[in-house]
Amino acid sequence: MEEQVIYHPDFFAIPEGEGKPYLIAFHCAGCGKTWFPILPYCPSCWSNQFEKIALHTGKLYTYTVQNTPQAGVKAPLLFGFVDFPEEGVRVGAQIEVEAGKVKEQLKIGMEMQVIAGPIREEKGGKQVISYKFMPAV
């Protein structure tokens, strides 16, 4: 079995069983703003009291294709930003679509869902699992 490590379980959850993976955002008790990822203090009001909220689906803000990504990342790399308008956060992550069908499958503004998948391979073959996005189904 391949060895795997989960990237940042403090702001990315993969539920056991049927539940879908989700991001964990942090809603400030002081001023009501929401942040992702976790911060030690709210940059807006300096409170350190946060309530965790789950982010499941957002809207595609933009994306790009990188043909020469960093070492350990498969090319071509599809990377984009997804907005969660209700919470007021924008999250960057790798995007998964069917190979060779980027333009057919991605439309700006479309619903995107959080998934879990390998984002890179470390030396020695250990897979790093993290949050990614794919078109919502």
Ligand SMILES: [Zn+2]
């Ligand atoms: Zn605040």
